[in-house]
Amino acid sequence: MILTVDVGNTRIKAAVFEGGTALEVFVFDKNELEKKITTILNKFPICSDLVVSSVGKIEKEAFLSFENLVKVHFFTHEDIFPFHNKYATPKTLGIDRMILAAGATLQFPKQNRLVIDAGTCITYDFIDENDNYLGGAISPGLRLRYEALHNFTARLPLLELEMPDSYVGNSTSQAIHSGVVNGFVYEIDGFIDEYKANFSNFIIILTGGDAEFLAKRLKNTIFANSNFLLESLDQTFQYKNRQ
Template sequence: MSRLLTVDVGNTTTRFGLFSWTDDAPELLGTCELTTPARITSDEARIQAGQALAAMGAEPTQNAILSCVVPTLTDAWRRALADLCGVRALVVGPGLKSGVRMRYDDPAEVGPDRIADVVAARAAYGAPVIAIDLGTTTNFEVIDAEGTFAGGIIAPGVALGARSLAQAAARLPMIELRAPENVIGRSTQAAMQSGVVLGEAARIDGLIDSIADELGDGAPVVLTGDGAQAIAALLRHETVVDETLTLRGLALIWQINRKKR
């Protein structure tokens, strides 16, 4: 049985997934998360990947696929995975098949994590479907009834919003990212939590409504990423929380492209 290492390098967090491989579908064996540094060498990336594999109770694999939204880190991770696995890792981007038709002006602009979310959401939940990924940015990915990637929405994430407030306004502090007891805050911290956390939930609800109006179809909503469970509890819309959506999407993209190797 072969194994596959999926690596999703985000602006804030780097997520690893270990999959076993059969002829039918990948099976997720374990996950690990590490903080994404501002800079990394290929040796440091190789050590991080080795630590992640050890945390998941696995030896280095012979297959790997990389999604990296930080261009300055991509080459180091590409070389690190080649050294660790002994073969060239697939890197999600132009030239790699996704199996999904894209109605986007320039498909090369679509981030690799977004592509992975689209592939996994369509495979797991059918079409149409809306996938929302919470991270440094809040990304909406919309798949229409024909299974085509219709486009999406990119907005500042919860943590980025809170950090921007604290940095731009001298009298505003950094806050804990949790929902306050009341919408009307009776302290600066509670008022900021209402604006940032409850405001994010209200924005997501409103955008889901707007997408439904434009799409013309009722679509299930899948939530993934940082704090997805907590945000889902605040939404008016019914959602499915899928914490491993992106990693599974990477595994499916590897499956589509493995015959080319």
């Protein structure tokens, strides 16, 4: 039994896996880390390993305090991954993006894969059918777009995520929602169209905190799974142990 933990920029997600199946998924704030991990390990006392992917500002020591209960593992750039890293600056590629690429490679063999992670930032990661990781793109996520409009202008309000009533915003609030949400959807569909025009035998994987909100609004057919990174952590850990 394995506990996987994804430390993001805004929150933490965790899941307990047994035989490749998620038994339970947890979502909590960073200040709840010690309490929540303790609760999970008490609920699943036969967990043998704690596997961590982190892009957030939490020190390793916070996890190492659980070493008396489980074996703690942190993925690094030196680990073995199931793809060939063709990124021009491989050491700067985020571990979370590497884990997503590994999961896509293992779960969808012999296909061209585009992984779209819609969280604080939205990342695009492309792995071709020969298991070459070629790169992708990074842009602001939905929340960052709302915050940028508020923080870098004098009078625009800070709004919560909401689907606009129309493409033509008839008020300042509706104009912001239209620009942020519709612009976001157009961006994703535009990237997908560009990849599909250049590659066949293609699958698109949408994940991240905003995946469910976006899934029904995209024109392209996608495989949506908000827990794909947690599943990829489990799969990549199993792959590493088989090498």
